[in-house]
Amino acid sequence: ARLGVGERYLRKLFQRQLGVSPTAVAHNQRLLFARKLLAETDLPITEVAFAAGFTSVRRFNGAVRAQFRQTPSDLRRRSRPRVESGIRLQLHYRPPYDWGGVRDFFARHAVAGIEQVQPGSYRRRLSLGGIAALIEVRPLPRRHALELYIEDADHSRLMQLVSMVRRMFDLDANPAAIAEALAGDPLLEPLLHTCPGVRAPGWPTLYEATVRAIVGQQISTVAARSICARLTQACAGDARHPVFPSAAAIAELDNDHFPMPARRRESLQALCRQYRGREEQLDCAALEGAQGVGAWTLALAGMRGSGDPDVFPARDLGLERAWQALGGSDQALTRHAGRWRPWRTYAANLLWRSLNS
Known part of the structure; x- marks a missing residue:
């Protein structure tokens, strides 16, 4: 209902586009998240099972064996001893990634008492299930990833928490497709070269x-x-x-x-x-x-x-200033923005970014 379509039509869309049901996609996502936790953390296997959304360890073990042809213990990797109480995960993205622009966005909007932003990190508390989980995010540019450190989290909410962080840092964007679409505008093309990998943080x-x-x-x-x-x-x-x-x-x-x-x-x-x-x-x-x-x-x-990729806040003063600085007319901005579909969100972030470059 939240997508504006019925369950039956949604199932048809999944079958037509992906060849599987929504339930199968969700099941696969749970397994991929479980494999990530097994490889990158020392969480007990029982906690990994519940964190990934499985209702029993027996079902979890069977699903892992069916999908990966290995047991959870086989998938576990212990490359180094861990002495910290938190969890570290690598969240990958498609390069390039404009860490500087994302960091500066959070720095400009950081709320005292909740958020702390440093040149190489972002830190805050998020309330999930009544628990104030600590997150800290750092760039790992050579690995095309961000490192997420988590403390004090309800492990049953880890998948939700990681999804939130991915959305906050816009890690699922396709920068090549965005750049290809927006580069056709001669006013935006120079900004794409100045700020490669622009993101829409949130x-x-x-x-x-x-x-x-x-x-x-x-x-x-x-x-x-x-x-x-x-x-x-x-x-x-x-x-x-x-x-x-x-x-x-x-x-x-x-x-x-x-x-x-x-x-x-x-x-x-x-x-x-x-x-x-x-x-x-x-x-x-x-x-x-x-x-x-x-x-x-x-x-x-x-x-x-x-995370809507195609919205444009018309009459935003910052956008109008950036547009005028590029030689555009503020009266024509909203109309001109129609050329940037379906990536108007990223065009807006490029314009804001140009004001702070």
Whole structure:
């Protein structure tokens, strides 16, 4: 339903395009994730089974043998002793990868108390299942990968956590296809050479992306970051490991914690009251027509929270400045952006990137 199609039609699409059912694809993804955990971590095999979404170790063992012709113990690789309590995984991407642009994005938007950005790392806490998991991401350019370090995570949520991080750092993008499509525009072609491997970084959930977008309406990035930090502090209280505030926490805040116009506060709290305790159920279709969510907010939330590759936040001041610097007319930007389909998200990120190069 969240994809806008019925189950029967979805099964037909999978059979037509991939030759297998959605269930088979999901099963294969669980097995690939299990193999990754076996090869790169020292998690006990029982925990690997449940982390990969299997309901019993016996079924897990049978599935591994059927798929890989080896037992889980055979797949396990112990190349070096481990003394740390966390988990390290390598998350690969198609090169090139613009780490500098992604890092700078997170640095500009980092919320004090939650995120720390260094030249070679990004670090924050993510709330999953009521547990504040620590993640730290570092580039491994020679391996065409990012290293993900995880601590304090619910192992049954590891697959979800890795999926979040891949989306945040846009690791599944196809830079060759994007560059080929956008290089046909003479105004964008120089930017593609200046910033090869441009990515569209974002936030772990659509909920967080939407809150940030609403807070950021008609104000600077610095001001939006400051407001998010104040909301975080107000919601965290004495928490040892603050995380981005939940919908319930924001919904219950007093008015004096919101340094923003009353209508914007009302829009934000209305959204949070509606999705209190069920942030994961928020989708872009539900945002359309929501109080205080216009075209710019909807586009930005979709770009940063759902990984939509083809949205364009019209009338964004940063995009207009970048466009004018390239010699374009701001009146023609939205119309011209139609040429960039189906990669308008990446064209927008190229323009923003040009302002900060």
